[in-house]
Each structure stands twice: as structure tokens, then as C-alpha cells.
Amino acid sequence: MYNTFISMTFKTISIDCSGMSKEGLHLAMKELLGFPEFYGMNWDAMYDCLSSMRLRGSGLSEITLTADEMLIIECKSLQEAEFDVGIFMEIIEAVNARELDAGNKSLILLNLIQ
Secondary structure: OOOOOOOOEEEEEEEEOOOOOHHHHHHHHHHHHOOOOOOOOOHHHHHHHHHOOOOOOOOOOOOOOOOOEEEEEEEEOHHHOOOOHHHHHHHHHHHHHHHHHOOOOOOEEEEEEO
């Protein structure tokens, strides 16, 4: 199955991952996406907050997306990150899989920048 992006609009955040720790990533995501004060700063909490971005009024992210919007996360120097990049990518993949399984378009696009 192919996912079309032609009619979509995008919201973009940028993160410089060079030397970034797991805690640094969680803090950046919390700040850039408006995760709540009680955000757990762990992978499960990140999945929950990202998965809720199309649920208006969830309170898990200040950014909400319609069915025709997608979040682009620009990750600069991801290969230089000090957190587990594989887990981060698995979370993005799981969020998108959940959307696709529900018949929606993908929610997140990673843009990897050197």
C-alpha cells in the first residue's frame, strides 16, 4: 500500500541531535511539541504523546494535526546522537503504523539532515 502526500500540509520542527542525550531529546520534543508538564520523559510517553496529535483536546501535545497534515521532524546529525536512535525510529514507525492501520495517512515524516 502506498501513502500519498500530495494533498497534505506539513508542520515542521528541527532538532540538532549532535551529541544529544536521551534526556536532551525528550526535553526538545517536550518543548517543541508542547508535551504536558507530567510528560514521563520515556519512550512509552513519547509514543503516547505523538500518537495523540490527531486527537483534539487530548492534552498530550499543544500541536494537533488534521487528517491532511503531517509533522516533519528534521533531525540534523542523527548519526551523532548519544541516545538509542533505533528506538526513536521504532517509535516513529509504530505511530505511523497505528495511523495506517486505522485507515489514516502517516502522521510523522523524519527528514534526516547531515
